Amino acid sequence: MSHDKLPTDQPAVVTCGLPYANGSLHVGHLRTYVAGDLYSRALRRVGQQTAFVCGSDMHGTPVAVNAAREGVEPREFALEFHEQYRERFPQFNIEFDNYGHTDDETNTELTQEFVESWIDQDHIVEKEIQVAWDAEIEEPLPDRYVEGTCPYCGEKARGDECDEGCQRHLEPGEIENPTSVTTGNPAEYRTREHKFLRLSDFQEYLQGFLDRLEGTENARNQPREWIEGTLEDLCITRDMDWGIDYPGDDREDLVLYVWVDAPIEYVASTKQYAERAADYDWEQVWKVDGEEAHGTSWDDEWTDDSGEIVHIIGRDIIQHHCVFWPAMLRGAGYNEPRSVLATGFVGIDGKALSTSRNRAVWAEEYLDEGFHPDLFRYYIATGSGLENDVDFSWDRFAERVNGELVGNIGNFCYRALLFAQRNYDGTPDADVSDEVHERIEDAVDRFETAVAEYDVRDLGQIAVDLADFGNEYIQRHEPWNLVDDDPEQAAQVIRDCVQLTKACALLMQPVMPEKAAALWAQLDEDGAVDEPELDAALATPPADFGEPAELFTKVESETIEVLNEKLRERVAEASADDEEESDEESDDAVELDALEDGRIGFEQFQDIDMRVGEITAAEPIEDADELVRLEVDIGLETRQVVAGLKQLHDVDELPGTRVILLANMEKAELFGYESNGMVLAAGDEADLLTTHEDAALGTRVR
């Protein structure tokens, strides 16, 4: 039996992967939450009863370790981040119906119920395994926190994997001379008894589950190897005291593995929401037609009798959501996820985001720049397909905001409403043309299809595409001429444009809720923009409304220059710190960019005008950490160039240096100085290119 198309009559829950209470949020995290928020709003838009829930992931070794390092209790440490997230999400218009955390009472109780259920159903086995311990402080160590020597290649290795040498996976106890990463104390392996969830009980069930699973393809395909191979038992306990106690075992310091209580927070958070929302039945969503149904098989009828569970996660945690989690649910007699949407990664300026290297754009930072959250939401949701990687760069951000939001949808709505208000005090009394009527219907259809197909990107794009049509339509009919020539026709065209604007407001609401509300208010519509059904896109707008305001503000290129510079400096600082710390591998371990695949023709090369020049003057630019203002004599003329050399060269020694100048580089303005050309230099150290003989100044470089 196949699923009913979304929307269905059953309640739905949309969840996002839990943020781990161990650090601040950056644009990479935000992608998942924006997608979840957008999708849950879209589901409601098409009439699906939906809860959007999440919570902070509080337990686990890293929290315990970092808390200890700061000398605070793990709970206190994690709660601090929890509070930070809880405030941060709404600032991006990410509005969970419930945002809990894994250490709260609801989740603790529910998690223990799950485990008890597995015990009752005989899915738990006990086994003795080798666990690493810090021998001096008497603390257990995950293998990830153990380092030593690889028994195969002799390289330095981590306890679970020879990460720098032969890449081999290491079994617990294999590594030689083990020590603790955090304390440096010697580590030893001890035999401990632990509890395991017998995943093989669910092997057949999981195969069927994957066949039924909707969402992105990667979520279905990636776990296949595991599910069709041998499923190992999953160790669900840890030797530590930070976490949820394993029920029915007196042993102190035995808690559940965080990946047990973390996904259960999805259920707990839904339950907390239902306690406030009387019409929302959490059991109808999470259980099988509202009841627990035990066993290891699946009855296809249950699929349509139960609610719709939609998980949105990063693609690094697919196995947890498509193997462990459904087995956990089934083991407790619960419903299964209908779909898993696994998002690609977010890169920064074409490279991988890295918090350790500070190559990241932080959530707080974005807000501090004063950018509206809806701009980021649009950018990140429509930048590429959900399962593909997407790159964040300030340049691209400005380009897309200015082109697609300011120039296209913002401009269209503003010109349409302004024209209508000035000439008709609101919506002119005329009928919508067939063409526009159809166009809006198509957009509504496209919206409904995108919801059914989990096409987050398209959901974000529809309103902008409709506005794109609007601009073409208004241009084609030139109502500014018609007002005198053919008033009746003019009224009809403007009526069309106002209708298109109204449709835009409704259709853009999931991706840009605040901007949609503003537009809705400009139309002087009653109620909130997220209340009406989608077909309200064709309902007549108010006959009177006031003067509209511009919806979006242009991002200035000066702003972007400064942001780029900040990011560059930060990354440079972080890598400089790195080098100081790791004294061995500094100079010769320069990371080289891969060679470009694409070849360029001689003609293209001819377009590049490089000249021999000589620096005649150099002075540091105030307030800029790296920038230097140069005057470069290139024979024909002397150019002013701004270059990032301050920290790397002695500025006083620069005059007299012969350099190669890219003469037909676009002009740019940096810190108020025009830069007319670009001095060529190699790498992060800015090793200047020069000539070795005495080519005349101004000689072209070929």
Place this chain on the structure above:
RNA sequence: AGCGGGAUGGGAUAGCCAGGAGAUUCCGGCGGGCUCAUAACCCGCAGACCGGUGGUUCAAAUCCACCUCCCGCUACCA
């Protein structure tokens, strides 16, 4: 190593599951137009043998096989 994903005009991105006329859109380039609108908007042009090699088919960016290069996953970090 195994598995999964990717490679599309100068840059970015869609299309691929359900194969079919000129391959989408945005930025950039060139040439026009308009003036209601935020120097915005509209129209036109140039530019891609859809990573490579084979195969299936009347027809392949799309399906199949092999290859190259990138990225991710591989269970006791989350």
